[in-house]
Amino acid sequence: MNQVQLIERVAKVGKIKKAAAGRAIKAVVTNIVDSLKSEGRVIIAGLGTFKVKSTKPRTGRNPKTGESIQIAAGKRVLFKPSLSLKKTLKS
Numbered sequence: 684m685n686q687v688q689l690i691e692r693v694a695k696v697g698k699i700k701k702a703a704a705g706r707a708i709k710a711v712v713t714n715i716v717d718s719l720k721s722e723g724r725v726i727i728a729g730l731g732t733f734k735v736k737s738t739k740p741r742t743g744r745n746p747k748t749g750e751s752i753q754i755a756a757g758k759r760v761l762f763k764p765s766l767s768l769k770k771t772l773k774s
Contacts, residue, residue: 719760731764 684692686708694704715733718725723735740756764772 727765729765729767731762731768734761734763735759736761 690701690705690708693699693708694701697704699707715725719733719735725733727733735758738757738759741754743752743754744750745752
């Protein structure tokens with residue numbers, strides 16, 4: 684599912700206009716991103732937990748040349764599904 688399809692489904696289920704559904708989806712995503720930036724963690728009951736993890740600098744390899752390169756430290760987002768989501772997907 685892409686963003687347009689999600690907006691259409693939210694509009695249909697919520698019986699609201701697509702523009703309003705689009706604003707709602709955008710607000711949710713913006714708030715998740717802002718919370719990850721400031722707090723590093725977002726928990727959504729029934730869905731799961733988004734968490735920011737710092738990565739250490741490391742040595743990598745350029746696949747084209749085989750040359751060793753330094754990969755800088757960074758951050759990435761991890762998602763851990765909730766138990767209820769896991770159970771739902773099993774059935």
